[in-house]
Structure formats: C-alpha cells, structure tokens
Amino acid sequence: MKTNILVTSLFLLAGLFTSCQSEIDEAKGYGYLQLSSVDVNKSVTTRTDIAESEAIAVDILDESNAVVQHADDWRNLNDVLLRVATYTVKAYSADKDMETQGFDVLPYYEGQSSVLIEANKAKSVKVTCKLAQTMVSVNSSETFKSTFTGYTCYIEGADALSIPFVEGEERAAYVKADQTLTLKVDFGNGKSFSQQIASQAEAAYHYKVNLDITEGNAGFDISVDQTIHQYDVTVKVPTKQESADIVTDDIKIDASKVWGQFAYLSGTCNLEEVTSPVQFRYKKKADAEWITIDAVQEEGTKNYSAKVAPLDFGTEYEYYILCGDKTGETCTFTTELYEEIPNLNFDTWTKVEKGLFTKRDCWFPNGDQANSYWATGNDGVVTLKSSNSIPVQDGRSGYSVQLSTISITMVGYAAGNIFIGEYNTNMSNPASSVTFGRSYSGARPVKLSGWYKYAPGANMRDGGTIPADRTLTSDECEIYIKLWSGETLIGEGSFVDNKNVSEYTRFECPVEYIDPTKRPTKITIVATSSRYGGEFQGTSVVGQLAEGSTLWVDDFELSYY
Incomplete structure (x- = not known):
C-alpha cells in the first residue's frame, strides 16, 4: 500500500x-x-x-x-x-x-x-x-525454523549496535540511517553466520530480512519496491556451517597467533579448484562492516594465513576464510590487553639525602623516593660518591637520564644504570643487589625504541676479563628488553653501541620471541653506560669498561605491531 x-x-x-x-x-x-x-x-x-x-x-x-x-x-x-x-x-x-x-x-x-x-x-x-531512520525486521521461513532451533538473530551496526531478534520476534526496529548493517545468526553452540545486508542503510526504507536455508553455499538476494520504500532481503544460510573443504582455524587460545595489536588468521581450502583468490574477512565483533584481506598459501599445502594489523587492544574480533564464493565458519579471538609501563619518558624523579659519612642526593626514577618500579644503583653509590644515574635537562622535553661509569672503592667501578626491577645494596655480594624484572601481564611488545647519545670513556681499564672471547678497544653501552613466562625467558632484544654519538639519535630494538606460544608474566627494560659493568667476581667488577663512559637516554616507547 x-x-x-x-x-x-x-x-x-x-x-x-x-x-x-x-x-x-x-x-x-x-x-x-x-x-x-x-x-x-x-x-x-x-x-x-x-x-x-x-x-x-x-x-x-x-x-x-x-x-x-x-x-x-x-x-x-x-x-x-x-x-x-x-x-x-x-x-x-x-x-x-x-x-x-x-x-x-x-x-x-x-x-x-x-x-x-x-x-x-x-x-x-x-x-x-x-x-530520517531505517526500519529493519527479520522473519524466518518454516524450513529455517525446523532446521535450526535455539538460535538468535542480531542486526549489527556502528557504535556497537546489536539488536536481538529472538525466534518469533515480529516487530520492526528503528535504526540510524547511513550505517552498515549486518545480519548475524548465533546458533548457540559456538557457531555463527554473518551476512552484510546493507553497506549504507537508506533513510525512509524498510529492510525486511527473510531467512531461509540452502544445502550449498550461502546465498543473498535483495529486491526493492520503490512505491512502498521497502527492501526485501533474502539470506540463505547453509545447513552445514562448515565443511571439510573450507575450514577456518580457531586461533583464540593460540598465543602465537593472537597478540596485542595484530593476529595471524589461518584456515584451509581443500577445494579441487579455486577460481578466485583465497581471502579472509574480519571485523570487530561490535562492528558491522567486514574487512577483506588476501591470504597467503603455505608452500606445498592447502593451508592459508594472513597477518591483520593494527588491531585494538583487548578487543573481540570475528573472522572467517573465503575460498571463491565458499566460506568457512565464523570464529572469534580477543587481542591481548594493554598494560602501561610507567615513566617511560623518564620525566618523574624524586630524591632523598643519603650517604655513609656525607649526605648526598640519591635520585629515584619514580614518584615515591624509592626504587618502586624503575631502579638504579644510586642507593649503593651514594654511600661513597654522588649518584651516577641522574635526571638532566639537556635539550629534549622534560628530563633525560644521564648514566655515568665511575670508579668507586670496594667494587672498583660502578656503571650508570636504570632498569625495571629492584635494587637492595648487598656489599658482601654486590651481584645480588640487583633483581631484574617486575610483574607484567600486558600485550607482548615487538619493539623497544627511544633516543640516546653516548660518549665512551677515553681509556679502557686494565685487568677486565669479561668478555673473555675478545678485548674491547672502546666501551660499549647497552639498552635491552627481556620478557619471561614464569622463570622462562620467552623474548628479548638488545641495542649496543661503542661510538661517540654527540646528538640525540633514535634507536630501535626489535624483540625476538624464543617461545611465541607463551604469554609474559614479567618484564624488564635496562640501560647502562657500560655493557659489562655488572660482571662481578666476588666483590669486584671484572667487566671490560672505561671510567667516564656516559649514556643519555630519553622517551622510551614500546610498539605492538
């Protein structure tokens, strides 16, 4: 009418x-x-x-x-x-x-x-x-209702729109126009089917969705009656949601495939002939519009994969493999959560006066006058000398960190250092003063980057024995990151330099994962003015180094894809 x-x-x-x-x-x-x-x-x-x-x-x-x-x-x-x-x-x-x-x-x-x-x-x-709105309703054929029971249909769209049409729901809903609309059928057994019904829903139109079944591939027909402003959308859902020929791999519990801001989608296409490119489609579960990406075939197999990035932290995604006009089952995964590392820009510092005979400023790279997250060796150094890991203002925004290698009674030398972990001075066993790492359950980073400059000391010390396989002609600074799962090291990356770098220069330190199937429980980041300044034999430093070596660092950043 x-x-x-x-x-x-x-x-x-x-x-x-x-x-x-x-x-x-x-x-x-x-x-x-x-x-x-x-x-x-x-x-x-x-x-x-x-x-x-x-x-x-x-x-x-x-x-x-x-x-x-x-x-x-x-x-x-x-x-x-x-x-x-x-x-x-x-x-x-x-x-x-x-x-x-x-x-x-x-x-x-x-x-x-x-x-x-x-x-x-x-x-x-x-x-x-x-x-100004769009109307939408969902109806199921008798054959659909007799084939599937206990299902719920959803109309999904932008801004987390998800309107449930339970079995028998006859009302129409009003939704905002100009958004992508997707029909999703949840069968309640971990399987679901999705089909986009409008890429840009038109205002003043009624989308009447009719669900039916097919023994073959999913079907989609749409017709419009301009006289009554109505779209008739017929969606044919396969009675088998996945066949042995088209398999979407379920990656949701595979840590090697699901990261913080990327994932490796995978699936199998066992068709005898594939006339169209094999692809994956994925989207945030809360979104309506699917993103399509070409798949890469693993040599000598019928397995396919694709890396998708960037993704959002802690977000549930849906995906499926597409082989020509045939689709695999829709699966889901949730990306790793983001966990902030405090004071990566090194702008927060506090100090207290400490010292054995003379009170000196002992600097802490935290806001509570303690080695509460980041730590340095200042607490031990100030018993006899001034702090050798200190904040400075030298041209970059806020503070930078200046780390200097100094000579000191009892242990011989102390390299400037800053690290995530704990420091408690133990003069009888100096090597045990440092404990690297703190609890971490966030997304796994793939790169540590930041800014540095370096001035190696003029003269290498006499008598340094580590490393034992070569003799250093110049001191080396080092910046590194490590991640553990329990007590097992699962990933690490290191940046080393021995040149004189007088202007702040960007460094990048890729993280290589020894075991990508495990998620981290502990993390550390370390910077030191002398790479071998922490090598002890008894109470003495035996690393090859140079007094006066100075490393400046600032604005560390972790990347996740």
Whole structure:
C-alpha cells in the first residue's frame, strides 16, 4: 500500500500584511518570512503501534549554521523579519530522538531547504520531511525454523549496535540511517553466520530480512519496491556451517597467533579448484562492516594465513576464510590487553639525602623516593660518591637520564644504570643487589625504541676479563628488553653501541620471541653506560669498561605491531 510523505510547507507569502510592508520599507536590507502551514502525511508503512499525529519543530539557520529563530511547535512561529542572506529552514520531530535505536524507538522525521532573503521581497520555501531512520525486521521461513532451533538473530551496526531478534520476534526496529548493517545468526553452540545486508542503510526504507536455508553455499538476494520504500532481503544460510573443504582455524587460545595489536588468521581450502583468490574477512565483533584481506598459501599445502594489523587492544574480533564464493565458519579471538609501563619518558624523579659519612642526593626514577618500579644503583653509590644515574635537562622535553661509569672503592667501578626491577645494596655480594624484572601481564611488545647519545670513556681499564672471547678497544653501552613466562625467558632484544654519538639519535630494538606460544608474566627494560659493568667476581667488577663512559637516554616507547 502506498502512503504519503510527511510534508512541511514553509511559505514566504507574496501578499504580506500592510503593517509588515511598512516595516520592511523602513528597514532596508531585510525581507519578511511567514510560516504558512504543516501537513503531516506518511509514505513509509510504520509499525501499527505508532501514533498518527506528529509534533513538528522548526529552526531557521543562518549561513554559519547558527539558529536565528526556533519554535518547538511550528504553529507558534509568527511573522519573522530577516536580514538579507541565505537561510536554511529545517523542520523535524520535536518530541523524539533520532540517535536512539531499537524496538521501542518512535519514527523521527526531518527535512530542510534553503532560501535567499532579498531586500523588500517576499520569498516562498517548501520543506519536504521524510523518515530520517531505517526500519529493519527479520522473519524466518518454516524450513529455517525446523532446521535450526535455539538460535538468535542480531542486526549489527556502528557504535556497537546489536539488536536481538529472538525466534518469533515480529516487530520492526528503528535504526540510524547511513550505517552498515549486518545480519548475524548465533546458533548457540559456538557457531555463527554473518551476512552484510546493507553497506549504507537508506533513510525512509524498510529492510525486511527473510531467512531461509540452502544445502550449498550461502546465498543473498535483495529486491526493492520503490512505491512502498521497502527492501526485501533474502539470506540463505547453509545447513552445514562448515565443511571439510573450507575450514577456518580457531586461533583464540593460540598465543602465537593472537597478540596485542595484530593476529595471524589461518584456515584451509581443500577445494579441487579455486577460481578466485583465497581471502579472509574480519571485523570487530561490535562492528558491522567486514574487512577483506588476501591470504597467503603455505608452500606445498592447502593451508592459508594472513597477518591483520593494527588491531585494538583487548578487543573481540570475528573472522572467517573465503575460498571463491565458499566460506568457512565464523570464529572469534580477543587481542591481548594493554598494560602501561610507567615513566617511560623518564620525566618523574624524586630524591632523598643519603650517604655513609656525607649526605648526598640519591635520585629515584619514580614518584615515591624509592626504587618502586624503575631502579638504579644510586642507593649503593651514594654511600661513597654522588649518584651516577641522574635526571638532566639537556635539550629534549622534560628530563633525560644521564648514566655515568665511575670508579668507586670496594667494587672498583660502578656503571650508570636504570632498569625495571629492584635494587637492595648487598656489599658482601654486590651481584645480588640487583633483581631484574617486575610483574607484567600486558600485550607482548615487538619493539623497544627511544633516543640516546653516548660518549665512551677515553681509556679502557686494565685487568677486565669479561668478555673473555675478545678485548674491547672502546666501551660499549647497552639498552635491552627481556620478557619471561614464569622463570622462562620467552623474548628479548638488545641495542649496543661503542661510538661517540654527540646528538640525540633514535634507536630501535626489535624483540625476538624464543617461545611465541607463551604469554609474559614479567618484564624488564635496562640501560647502562657500560655493557659489562655488572660482571662481578666476588666483590669486584671484572667487566671490560672505561671510567667516564656516559649514556643519555630519553622517551622510551614500546610498539605492538
């Protein structure tokens, strides 16, 4: 049945009142507007529970889109005198919210038109309002209902839209127009089927989705009746959600394939002939629009994979393999959570006075005057000398870290260092003063980067024995990262340099994972002015190093894809 469109008629009357005409004559550069009437008709068949009457508000907007005149009810908008300019007249439902979506939402109508106001002239404008939303409903055929039981259909869209159509639901829902809409059927056994039904849902149209079955591949037909503004969408769901020929691998518990901001999708295509490229489709579970990516075949097999990035931390995704026009089952995975490493920019420092005979500033790279997350060896050094791991302001924003190798009584040398872990001075066993690493359950980083400069000391010490396989001619700085699962090292990366670098230079330190099947429970990041400054024999440092070597570091950053 064809019905009418909601029409709001705004007229600039040609015959104005005599008193109004004299007002225009006195105010050159103005025109006059009078709202005539509003007729409410409907062209889209709405739900039977929708009221017939409509409350229509009107806004008159200037060229900067500012409202110069408003009426909650068009009938209360009296004669309007306007300066010469172009205006937009907008009419809309006064008592409804176009942003809400669902079964209980009421239809929202709107429309607009522009008009040029000329001096001492009367103009007329007509605004045609129509339904600004999209209607959608879902119906299942008898064969579908007899084949599948206990299922729930969802209409999914932008902004986490997910409207459930349980078995037997006959109502239509109102949703926002211009979004991608996807039908998802959840069969309740870990299997689901998804089909996009509109890439950009049209306003003032009713999408009637009809679910049916097919013994072959999924089918999708759509027809439109312009006379009643209705799309008939037929979705044919395979009775077998996955065959042995097309298999989507379930990766959700495989740590080697699911990371913080990327994942390796995988599947199998055992078809005798594949006439189209093998691909994967994936999306956030809360989204409606699928992303398609080409798959790469593993040599000598019928297995396929694809790396997808960047993804969002701690987010559930859906995906399936696509072989020509045949699809595998839809599977899900959830990316690793993000966990912040504090003070990676090294701008937070505190100090206290410590020392055995003389009080000195002992610097801590945390906000609580302790080695509470980041640590240094300052707590031991200040018993006899000034801190050798300190904050400095030397051209970069905020603070940088200056790490210096010094000579010191009892142990011989102390390299400047900063690390994630704990430091507790043990003079009888100096090597045990340091404990590297703190608890970490976040996403696995793939790279550590930042800024550094380095000045190796002028003269290498005599008597250093480590490393034993070569003799260093110049001191080496080192920056590294390690991750453990329990007590097992699962990933590490290191950056080493022995050149004089006088300007801040970016470094990159890729993380190589020894065991990508495990997730981390502990992490450390370390920077030191002398790579072998922590090598002890008894109470003495035996590493090859140079007094005076200085490393500056700043603005560390972890990357996750």
